[in-house]
Amino acid sequence: MTPAIRVEHLTRRFGAFTAVRDVSFHVEKGEIFGYLGANGAGKSTTIRMLCGLLAPSEGDAVVAGHRVSREPEAIKWRIGYMSQKFSLYRDLGARENLEFYGGAYGLGGRRLRRRIAEVVELTDLAEVRDVPTGELPGGIRQRVALANAILHEPEIVFLDEPTAGVDPVSRRAFWRLIRHMAEAGTTVFVTTHYMDEAEYCARIGLMVAGRLAALDTPAALKRRHAPGTTWHVEAPAILRHLAALRRLPGVVEATAFGRGAHVRVAEGAPTGEAELRAALAAAGVPPTLVEPVAPTLEDVFLAVASADEQAAGTAAAWEDPA
Amino acid sequence: MRRLLVQLRAVVVKEARQTVRDRRMLFMLLVAPVFQLVMLGYAVNLDVDHVPTVVVDQDRTPTSREHLRGLLADGTLEETARADGVAEANRLLDAGEASVAVVIPRGFTRDLARGEPAPVQVLLDGSDPNRSNIAGAAASQYFQGAALDVVRGRLERLSAAMGRRVSFGTIDARPRIFYNPRLDSAIFMVPGVAVLVLILATTVVTAMGIAREREVGTLEQVLVTPISPGVLMAGKALPFVAVGLIDVTTALTVSAWVFDLPIRGSLAFLGVATLFYLMTTLGVGLFISTVSETQQQAFMGGVFFILPAILLSGIFTPISSMPAWMRALTWLNPVRYYIEILRAVLLKAAGPADLALQTGALFAYGLAIIGLASLRFRKRLR
Ligand SMILES: Nc1ncnc2c1ncn2[C@@H]1O[C@H](COP(=O)(O)OP(=O)(O)OP(=O)(O)O)[C@@H](O)[C@H]1O
Ligand SMILES: [Mg+2]
Numbered sequence: 281m282t283p284a285i286r287v288e289h290l291t292r293r294f295g296a297f298t299a300v301r302d303v304s305f306h307v308e309k310g311e312i313f314g315y316l317g318a319n320g321a322g323k324s325t326t327i328r329m330l331c332g333l334l335a336p337s338e339g340d341a342v343v344a345g346h347r348v349s350r351e352p353e354a355i356k357w358r359i360g361y362m363s364q365k366f367s368l369y370r371d372l373g374a375r376e377n378l379e380f381y382g383g384a385y386g387l388g389g390r391r392l393r394r395r396i397a398e399v400v401e402l403t404d405l406a407e408v409r410d411v412p413t414g415e416l417p418g419g420i421r422q423r424v425a426l427a428n429a430i431l432h433e434p435e436i437v438f439l440d441e442p443t444a445g446v447d448p449v450s451r452r453a454f455w456r457l458i459r460h461m462a463e464a465g466t467t468v469f470v471t472t473h474y475m476d477e478a479e480y481c482a483r484i485g486l487m488v489a490g491r492l493a494a495l496d497t498p499a500a501l502k503r504r505h506a507p508g509t510t511w512h513v514e515a516p517a518i519l520r521h522l523a524a525l526r527r528l529p530g531v532v533e534a535t536a537f538g539r540g541a542h543v544r545v546a547e548g549a550p551t552g553e554a555e556l557r558a559a560l561a562a563a564g565v566p567p568t569l570v571e572p573v574a575p576t577l578e579d580v581f582l583a584v585a586s587a588d589e590q591a592a593g594t595a596a597a598w599e600d601p602a
Numbered sequence: 603m604r605r606l607l608v609q610l611r612a613v614v615v616k617e618a619r620q621t622v623r624d625r626r627m628l629f630m631l632l633v634a635p636v637f638q639l640v641m642l643g644y645a646v647n648l649d650v651d652h653v654p655t656v657v658v659d660q661d662r663t664p665t666s667r668e669h670l671r672g673l674l675a676d677g678t679l680e681e682t683a684r685a686d687g688v689a690e691a692n693r694l695l696d697a698g699e700a701s702v703a704v705v706i707p708r709g710f711t712r713d714l715a716r717g718e719p720a721p722v723q724v725l726l727d728g729s730d731p732n733r734s735n736i737a738g739a740a741a742s743q744y745f746q747g748a749a750l751d752v753v754r755g756r757l758e759r760l761s762a763a764m765g766r767r768v769s770f771g772t773i774d775a776r777p778r779i780f781y782n783p784r785l786d787s788a789i790f791m792v793p794g795v796a797v798l799v800l801i802l803a804t805t806v807v808t809a810m811g812i813a814r815e816r817e818v819g820t821l822e823q824v825l826v827t828p829i830s831p832g833v834l835m836a837g838k839a840l841p842f843v844a845v846g847l848i849d850v851t852t853a854l855t856v857s858a859w860v861f862d863l864p865i866r867g868s869l870a871f872l873g874v875a876t877l878f879y880l881m882t883t884l885g886v887g888l889f890i891s892t893v894s895e896t897q898q899q900a901f902m903g904g905v906f907f908i909l910p911a912i913l914l915s916g917i918f919t920p921i922s923s924m925p926a927w928m929r930a931l932t933w934l935n936p937v938r939y940y941i942e943i944l945r946a947v948l949l950k951a952a953g954p955a956d957l958a959l960q961t962g963a964l965f966a967y968g969l970a971i972i973g974l975a976s977l978r979f980r981k982r983l984r
Binding site for chain 1: 605608609611612613615616619620622625652656819820821822823824825826827828829981982
């Protein structure tokens with residue numbers, strides 16, 4: 281089966297700055313593909329290139345069977361796009377926005393009315409469909425944008441941080457919709473800052489400073505990038521004592537996590553619950569909680585990002601003749 | 603094809619909805635032009651009358667009084683002050699309390715009776731040349747006529763005394779003015795003002811339209827749809843064509859009512875010509891918006907086009923009195939063609955046959971500029 285998206289050495293520069301550097305990957309049809317990375321990592325830039333909005337500086341991508349460099353307009357008929365910043369008309373209601381965009385995709389008459397009714401129902405917008413979108417709260421507004429992105433039944437939808445600023449309950453509802461769409465055969469390319477959401481993705485690409493640093497299923501990523509045991513530790517002012525924990529034998533990483541910290545210990549190292557408790561007690565902050573946890577994607581992300589930084593650091597040292 | 607129509611309709615409906623919802627915009631488009639028309643129509647009234655005049659009658663005879671009455675009779679000059687001497691009259695001119703001083707010196711009647719030249723002094727404030735020209739012409743015209751009457755009276759008395767008719771021939775040139783017999787400048791200027799108001803309402807508003815979408819980010823979502831630039835441009839222009847037609851109709855109605863503007867030609871033809879003219883002003887607006895990143899740039903671009911377009915249109919300065927190179931430039935100016943059509947249709951009842959060149963030029967210009975805007979419009983971000 282040909283993939284829905286095939287990205288080949290995609291690069292985008294803005295002046296002297298390279299926002300996306302030599303990125304290659306595939307996304308299968310009907311897959312939920314997560315695109316993760318810190319602010320400025322190049323996620324939106326990649327999506328814009330895949331939607332035909334930005335021309336690549338180098339490399340190319342095939343989206344829904346067409347090359348972004350040569351046939352961006354052909355791609356546009358077959359994809360849906362929800363931009364990171366809400367970009368529907370704020371002075372128009374959801375229904376009016378949908379009527380305009382439906383028309384722009386060539387939908388008219390009965391067919392358009394039927395589709396609008398369907399997406400309004402799906403995204404639960406019936407009550408607010410005539411309120412100017414500028415007056416809606418952020419969460420509802422994001423649902424309008426999603427309804428708009430899937431109105432013309434695209435093969436692929438690109439969702440750029442669809443749940444940013446959305447409350448947890450609505451986020452879960454949002455992801456139910458996304459999974460529902462994927463089950464119906466739509467390919468979903470989604471970026472997010474929320475690592476818990478990333479768990480819903482079939483595969484994840486991790487962007488670090490414009491490069492694709494890792495790509496795999498969430499489980500495989502955890503196995504590869506967060507091996508050993510991960511401990512969740514809570515103690516008063518623990519952030520000030522991470523250094524003490526890092527000095528213990530076999531501790532690969534000790535980073536803030538929620539209200540406490542995650543400490544990852546290499547396979548077979550002599551550091552366990554007792555040693556962690558002792559170290560903190562010695563530092564004058566007896567821990568309130570020490571328990572083993574499954575590594576999260578956050579752990580993976582931190583591991584990959586720091587490894588990448590080191591790699592980039594060495595590379596820079598190599599390149600710099602001084 | 604059907605698909606294109608569906609897309610076009612969607613853009614038109616969306617633009618219309620946004621415009622109708624925007625109170626300030628509606629005011630700018632529909633109400634402000636009428637105000638501007640009436641205000642500018644009065645402001646550019648070039649007729650000169652009631653020029654304040656200071657009268658110095660040092661002769662103080664029935665004859666001098668009769669001449670002063672005659673001079674002021676047609677209303678071009680209006681007596682606003684009286685002075686005893688030339689020095690005082692000068693002071694009033696300096697102070698701006700009068701623009702003209704007429705001095706009839708002592709001995710005026712006596713000189714006339716003796717058959718000697720009787721001088722009359724007319725002093726003019728030349729700071730507004732048009733006004734002082736007209737005031738000066740009015741004064742010399744009156745006194746020339748008066749001088750002729752004096753000569754004629756003398757001849758008659760002479761012939762009576764000699765018992766034989768003595769006469770002389772005079773040349774009597776009387777220009778007859780067509781189309782605007784009262785030489786009412788409002789009738790000439792108001793179509794010009796209508797054009798000016800129309801270009802402000804259409805070019806600047808469309809120029810800023812797409813730039814605003816670019817600035818607030820809504821353009822990104824539009825660019826990711828498969829809509830073609832041509833359809834987008836046409837859809838954005840069409841609602842404003844309607845606005846422009848409404849504006850022209852109100853402008854003509856109001857002008858007919860307030861300024862007695864005659865409407866002699868075919869309104870249907872005028873409608874078609876207006877449509878073509880709107881294609882050019884809207885097209886220029888769209889073109890400007892495709893080369894502007896921000897609303898401010900678009901606004902400046904609009905002004906940059908409108909200023910020369912107005913100056914080189916013949917609205918305020920006759921094209922025939924421009925230097926040759928400027929006259930050549932006016933052929934590139936759509937406003938020039940439309941103002942010619944408008945004046946000719948309204949005042950001379952000219953029809954399509956008389957104005958084929960102007961109408962054709964507007965149509966070609968409109969198509970070209972909208973085409974150019976569509977070509978310039980990139981469906982990519984930068
Ligand atoms: N049009 C542009 N001109 C110049 N630089 C740009 C442009 N667009 C993006 N960049 C830069 O490219 C980098 C990547 O931006 P991008 O928006 O792709 O990041 P992102 O991963 O989506 O980040 P975020 O999580 O903040 O949305 C940033 O440093 C950004 O400042
Ligand atoms: Mg982004």
